[in-house]
Amino acid sequence: MSESAVDAPDLHTPGTDTPDFDTIDWFRARPLYQNPYPYYEYLRSHGPVWREPHHGAVMVTGYEEAISVYHDATTFSNCNTIAGPFTKWPVPLEGDDISEIIAEYRDLLPFSDQLPSFDPPKHTAHRALLMRLITPKRLKENEEFMWRLADQQIDEFLAHGECEFNHEYASPFTLLVVADLLGVPEADQPAFLEELQGEQRPTNSSGPMLHKPLEFLYDRFTAYIEDRRREPRDDVMTKLATAPFPDGTLPEIHDVMLIASNLFAAGQETTARLLGTMLQVIGERPEIQQQLRDNRDLIPAFAEECLRLESPLQGQFRLSRVATKVGDIEIPAGTHVFVMPGAANRDPRQFDDPAELRLDRPNGRQHVGFGFGIHLCAGAPLARAEAYVSANRLLDRMTDIRISEAHHGPADARRYEYTPIYLLRGLENLHLEFTPIS
Numbered sequence: 001m002s003e004s005a006v007d008a009p010d011l012h013t014p015g016t017d018t019p020d021f022d023t024i025d026w027f028r029a030r031p032l033y034q035n036p037y038p039y040y041e042y043l044r045s046h047g048p049v050w051r052e053p054h055h056g057a058v059m060v061t062g063y064e065e066a067i068s069v070y071h072d073a074t075t076f077s078n079c080n081t082i083a084g085p086f087t088k089w090p091v092p093l094e095g096d097d098i099s100e101i102i103a104e105y106r107d108l109l110p111f112s113d114q115l116p117s118f119d120p121p122k123h124t125a126h127r128a129l130l131m132r133l134i135t136p137k138r139l140k141e142n143e144e145f146m147w148r149l150a151d152q153q154i155d156e157f158l159a160h161g162e163c164e165f166n167h168e169y170a171s172p173f174t175l176l177v178v179a180d181l182l183g184v185p186e187a188d189q190p191a192f193l194e195e196l197q198g199e200q201r202p203t204n205s206s207g208p209m210l211h212k213p214l215e216f217l218y219d220r221f222t223a224y225i226e227d228r229r230r231e232p233r234d235d236v237m238t239k240l241a242t243a244p245f246p247d248g249t250l251p252e253i254h255d256v257m258l259i260a261s262n263l264f265a266a267g268q269e270t271t272a273r274l275l276g277t278m279l280q281v282i283g284e285r286p287e288i289q290q291q292l293r294d295n296r297d298l299i300p301a302f303a304e305e306c307l308r309l310e311s312p313l314q315g316q317f318r319l320s321r322v323a324t325k326v327g328d329i330e331i332p333a334g335t336h337v338f339v340m341p342g343a344a345n346r347d348p349r350q351f352d353d354p355a356e357l358r359l360d361r362p363n364g365r366q367h368v369g370f371g372f373g374i375h376l377c378a379g380a381p382l383a384r385a386e387a388y389v390s391a392n393r394l395l396d397r398m399t400d401i402r403i404s405e406a407h408h409g410p411a412d413a414r415r416y417e418y419t420p421i422y423l424l425r426g427l428e429n430l431h432l433e434f435t436p437i438s
């Protein structure tokens with residue numbers, strides 16, 4: 001049983017198995033994150049946009065409505081994208097236009113130094129700087145690295161005929177792909193793995209090791225950038241260190257360091273969760289596994305369906321600067337709006353039979369799993385390449401990939417544990433068995 005289930009309050013209507021959604025505060029309902037979809041349907045029954053009663057957050061489950069919020073970066077600020085209504089502002093968010101309040105206090109909010117929380121014009125300049133690093137040429141080189149890396153990771157466990165996919169493949173793979181993209185020297189990559197692998201691991205002697213991933217990244221990238229500015233070389237890290245803003249000015253070392261560090265935060269766990277979902281489906285659905293084996297051209301559509309059905313990022317907050325309307329709902333200035341790709345991607349007005357995985361869905365790529373608008377995921381091409389390369393190499397090197405009954409139970413009574421966080425969706429672990437191809 002997951003920890004979340006152990007210390008959870010009882011959220012069910014007495015005498016039934018049905019959660020009492022009318023009284024539930026979603027943002028404090030940890031056990032329900034194991035399967036959020038019934039709650040999303042409850043929200044949808046109130047319409048595509050609905051103000052939940054506990055925090056006054058406006059929940060956007062409709063596809064069109066989600067697009068309209070993503071699209072309108074003038075009305076909606078990203079300053080609260082992760083914290084939502086759960087940060088206390090020094091002054092009330094009152095007035096016809098709260099832009100000045102946002103400008104004055106946004107730096108006090110969590111994640112305020114990270115690109116996803118910026119608004120234009122700062123966002124425009126910093127995003128442009130980032131996009132100078134993710135050029136088509138760099139992506140091509142990075143993809144070549146992915147094919148080699150996939151094989152190396154698989155070599156580690158192939159002969160065992162089983163693996164815990166997240167920790168033995170998805171997590172190190174996605175981390176090292178970002179490290180390669182940024183030009184982290186190969187000799188330093190083991191230290192990155194050691195410091196940044198998702199969780200605290202016990203040491204041999206003195207109990208849990210305390211990992212401070214952001215501090216580690218900030219220190220490393222500050223040192224790399226200082227070094228390359230002092231002594232430029234013909235390498236990727238020098239390009240990172242010397243790239244100018246669009247107006248030609250050279251960014252502060254601190255700004256470049258933040259952009260590089262943010263790529264690990266934004267790009268690793270999200271993509272690892274996508275890979276986990278893909279392999280879960282491959283293990284659960286032998287007919288889909290066979291279709292993918294027979295026709296590798298189906299892998300991209302398969303990855304899109306996995307992103308749509310189990311969006312690794314389930315929601316992002318926005319803060320309305322002025323009064324507006326989303327769908328039929330009036331939104332005063334200072335409202336926290338929760339845009340929910342996890343729900344919008346299952347909007348039946350947009351996707352027929354939305355809970356079904358269909359490899360031939362004509363509009364399968366129109367999901368908002370990567371967001372939309374000016375904050376559209378900067379790493380989407382990278383994530384798509386990681387999905388393509390990984391699925392191909394795993395199918396090439398093993399047959400009969402199946403879910404471990406010893407760990408997840410029999411086919412008719414599976415036990416899966418999902419991340420107990422409402423912003424994220426993905427398996428905590430995935431035990432697979434397979435027959436190696438030698």
Ligand code: HEM
Nearest residue numbers: 115116266267270271274312316370371375377378379383
């Ligand atoms: C399956 C994997 C991924 C998913 C589902 C995902 C999803 C998202 C979403 C929904 C956003 C928009 C957030 C918002 O609107 O507030 C976003 C932004 C972002 N993502 Fe991803 N992402 C993935 C992989 C990656 C990768 C591999 C990278 C880079 C290494 C990356 C870098 C970023 C960055 C830098 C932003 C901020 C963009 C901005 O604010 O302009 N992501 N991602």
